[in-house]
């Protein structure tokens with residue numbers, strides 16, 4: 001599919017170090033597959049620790065000059081990168097769909113979202129201000145300035161293969177840092193396309209480097225990226241399990257970390273909510289990227305007064321709007337799951353729930369005529385909080401609904417998890433809305449809204465969902481340290 005289309009100039013089959021398209025030292029490669037039909041899109045270098053070390057050295061050397069570039073100039077470069085990504089939106093979307101499987105319309109949405117971080121951080125670059133603090137001593141001045149951390153190691157997942165790059169790289173470039181990126185083995189092509197456009201936009205040599213590697217080599221490459229003395233920060237988005245490994249490795253060198261890990265988002269519906277609006281938002285919060293989003297609604301907690309109507313309405317919407325198929329096909333709204341492991345995980349969770357008494361009102365099986373990764377959009381009722389599915393991030397197109405009787409019960413169930421990324425609340429009661437927002441142990445709360453992420457907002461979780469924030473000015477400040485200078489003898 002890709003080979004016949006017009007984005008060949010963005011389809012790269014090499015890694016990118018010091019502005020050069022390079023192979024692995026070993027010359028090894030691994031295939032990048034289209035999840036819709038398992039066809040090989042292309043092969044990319046299967047790099048090892050030594051390759052990563054070289055990329056880090058380049059980023060470290062480049063940092064010495066890049067940190068001296070003025071904020072105004074960095075801003076201009078980011079803006080040019082934004083412009084050129086905008087011009088290439090359709091091509092980028094086609095690459096995203098080819099390697100991640102998401103429907104083309106969603107891939108275009110991801111490009112717009114990803115680009116918005118470049119636009120935003122181009123603005124932020126010029127607002128990373130310091131402070132002058134009143135001194136307790138005469139004739140002295142306390143000056144606090146923000147300095148870039150240095151080299152940032154970036155490790156990204158496959159579900160938003162383009163936006164996760166711009167969200168991190170836009171922020172760290174605004175701050176004056178350089179980086180080495182290890183994209184997911186499932187989706188390295190979007191990252192490579194993004195850096196091709198970065199080069200065209202005039203991002204200087206060595207500021208952004210990309211090391212591609214298979215899952216087999218990821219642990220060895222990851223260790224170097226976390227432990228090399230020339231790295232100052234590890235920015236990771238992915239599973240909590242891998243996040244904990246990287247956090248441990250970063251601790252050895254007291255490195256900064258920015259971790260965006262898993263969630264288990266509650267979606268709470270109270271009787272006063274506008275039901276039609278709530279259902280439409282529920283569709284978005286659940287089925288975006290076919291359920292493969294860390295802020296995707298995972299547990300629907302619905303008040304008994306509206307439970308029946310909610311469940312009936314949700315089933316109807318799923319039947320009408322969830323059209324399963326390859327992401328390139330017109331009209332398709334739900335693509336394949338990313339790989340066979342994820343497909344097995346999702347179906348396993350549903351089977352386990354059913355064997356423990358849950359009932360699927362729709363779905364609950366693979367659409368085997370389409371292949372082994374197309375799971376039907378599913379709605380489960382009679383779910384119990386002790387079931388495995390209720391306590392894990394499903395990361396697939398499965399709705400589970402639990403009946404609740406009160407605000408207190410909703411809060412107790414919602415907060416009973418070690419993760420704390422996003423939560424959603426639907427109510428017209430203003431007091432209840434504020435109360436829920438305050439009492440929910442989550443980093444982000446959407447009130448009457450199922451789509452909360454944006455470049456201007458601070459994205460991030462608490463508890464085991466992570467450390468730090470992305471987007472907003474805070475996202476750029478993550479990549480800075482505060483330098484304190486005491487000016488004496490004034």
Ligand code: ADP
Nearest residue numbers: 155156157158183184185218219222238239242
């Ligand atoms: P997902 O379920 O989204 O694939 P993972 O946490 O498994 O989440 O993967 C996210 C990223 O982490 C990918 O780029 C993957 O290659 C990388 N990764 C997985 N294991 C390790 C590891 N031990 N060290 C470094 N990176 C790893």
